[in-house]
Amino acid sequence: MTGTEPPGEIQAVPVRHPGRWVAAALIAVLVAALARSVATNPRFEWGVVGHYLFSSRILDGLVVTLELTVLSMAIGIALGIVLALMRLSRSALVSGASWVYIWLLRGTPVLVQILFWYFFAALYPTVDLGIPFGPSFVHLDANSLITPFVAGMLALGLNEGAYMSEIVRAGIISVDEGQTDAAQALGMTRLQTMRRIVLPQAMRVVIPPTGNETISMLKTTSLVAFIGLADLLYAVQLIYAVNYKTISLLITASLWYLAVTSVLSIGQYYLERYFGRGSARETAPTLIQRIRGGFWPRHAEVESASQPPRLPEDHR
Amino acid sequence: MSEYMVKAEGVHKRFGRLEVLKGISLEVAPASVMCLIGPSGSGKSTFLRCINHLEKIDRGRLWVDGELVGYRQANDTLYEQRESEIVRSRAKIGMVFQRFNLFPHMTAIDNVCLSQRMVLRRKSDDAEGRAQALLTRVGLADKMDEYPARLSGGQQQRVAIARALAMDPKVMLFDEVTSALDPELVKEVLDVMRELADEGMTMIVVTHEMGFAREVGDKVVFMDGGVIVEEGRPAQVLDSPGEERTKRFLGLVLEH
């Protein structure tokens, strides 16, 4: 052996990727051409877009859309968990009931379900709360109980529950049975095991499709226009029905949908990061770290990722 | 204190049409170590899982610390226990698995704390103190805040042992806890178990580590095909087995 120095830290010249540079140049040219055409074509009427973007009618519609999305997703997720647990129940009746529910609500168009809830009062003019087949304590007028907003929310939420239940079930099944064994051997009840051990781990599998569902719900809410609810899209339609600025107003609405979708996507990234804790040897970087690290991440950046997210302090 | 910490009487267990346990009877004295050996598929894991009622037995009786497992007897009638009762008796039985089964979404110390808080209703501070003491004892004082994925197999298994001990169990069940470990990690886990035995913990250990069985075991039980073939003191069963089947099994195990 020749008496050379022991090799130091590697400082090699990275492999060049000429193909990537060509592709990047092509994309840049295309984007520039498209941007120029969109910006200079007067028929887009960007001034109209700017005028309506923050107008009160559009913002009111946006609020309705957001409320509907949040509330029906909340109903959908809660119901989805319950239906998934029912599906996995050992009682054939319980799991069968869940199956029938899913079959019914996935098998009919959402629009039909929205209209159905809207016309609910025609089927049941009054709603009685009380003991089944026994005395009832509260009489409610269905027409005042089920406003168009409530009808839309119920229809979308109950429908979403059917889809969410399959997503949640897939997540639960994906958790190793050894986890349940260990929790039960430690003396945890089935409910505790589900809540503290199985569901948190199922979240890793559940979140990406749930993000999909939420974004899809954001746009599905526009179906409530059929029962006269002024959501974002309907608000826009009402305006262009009068002034015929159809394209500009549709662009206005699309910008809002895109903005909300972006916020949702960022939220999803952080949720995934939180529930992915402990699943990889290295904690995923935050979005900021990732952008700072450049589009082709170097391992040095990833390794210096921030503190692993901590479990919230629990007082049970 | 009852005469036996664990007692089985004619325990049968079927999975569908497959009869896995065909009448197991044995007794484990308090503060003693019983090593359970036998070929793959002989029903060792199933028997351990019956002891803490992870599996329901079909026939026979099982007692832990003088209490019937899974049932309540009044006169001649057996009543299934409610979940709250099963849970209480399970907390007295610690179990450690071949594949560790640590909760991957929690740090080592949270793994050890969770069931203390949820099952024993210990306050957070008490649970954490106990967890720190136990993790230090198994040599993991510097790994408390690590997630399981960042620990070696031997370290994970020691966390799992600490997690089971945190419940202050009366008996510990070990199911081939070193089988998934690299040879150099086996010792660190066996050392922890040896110490535990020295301190007087009652243990049932399913193992292929004959050295451990010989040295630490008070009794060795050889199981095959769902029945106990032979049992006795380690030296007797391992060195001069009376049964042909035991000889054949030991010949295979000790060959390599």
Ligand SMILES: Nc1ncnc2c1ncn2[C@@H]1O[C@H](COP(=O)(O)OP(=O)(O)OP(=O)(O)O)[C@@H](O)[C@H]1O
């Ligand atoms: N949940 C189950 N359902 C059906 N059959 C099972 C189940 N669990 C175990 N068995 C069967 O019971 C038999 C005994 O299994 P068990 O795991 O108790 O064996 P073992 O002695 O622990 O073997 P090993 O040394 O390989 O761990 C095997 O034939 C196995 O296939």
Ligand SMILES: [Mg+2]
């Ligand atoms: Mg086994």
